Amino acid sequence: MGHARALLGAKDPEVQTKLADEAIRLSLSVRALEDLVRQANVGPTTPVKKKDPKQIKAAWLKEIEETLTETLSTTVNVRYGRKSSVIQITCAGREEFERIYSKLKEMD
Numbered sequence: 001m002g003h004a005r006a007l008l009g010a011k012d013p014e015v016q017t018k019l020a021d022e023a024i025r026l027s028l029s030v031r032a033l034e035d036l037v038r039q040a041n042v043g044p045t046t047p048v049k050k051k052d053p054k055q056i057k058a059a060w061l062k063e064i065e066e067t068l069t070e071t072l073s074t075t076v077n078v079r080y081g082r083k084s085s086v087i088q089i090t091c092a093g094r095e096e097f098e099r100i101y102s103k104l105k106e107m108d
Helices: 002-007 013-026 030-042 059-072 093-106
Strands: 076-079 086-089
Touching (some): 002 013, 002 030, 059 076, 059 093
């Protein structure tokens, strides 16, 4: 949903299609796609370098990150590993920490 929302910012429908194809081909994050949309609206797009395969996140991991980010209204990073995984929730200050903690308790 975040990718589609970012694509709506492109003024030209033809550019939207090209950026959608590029986002899929390069597994771009929503933020990277937003940057490309901004560049497309200002001038010609510059090619995006392909990331190292080890650094490319699986689509299901990105979806989890985006869902948690929207649900908790803060930045969430997920690192998945075979032996251990990490979900990192960023919060600024005690009030936000307590707000996020309360939301997580309600998800029970």
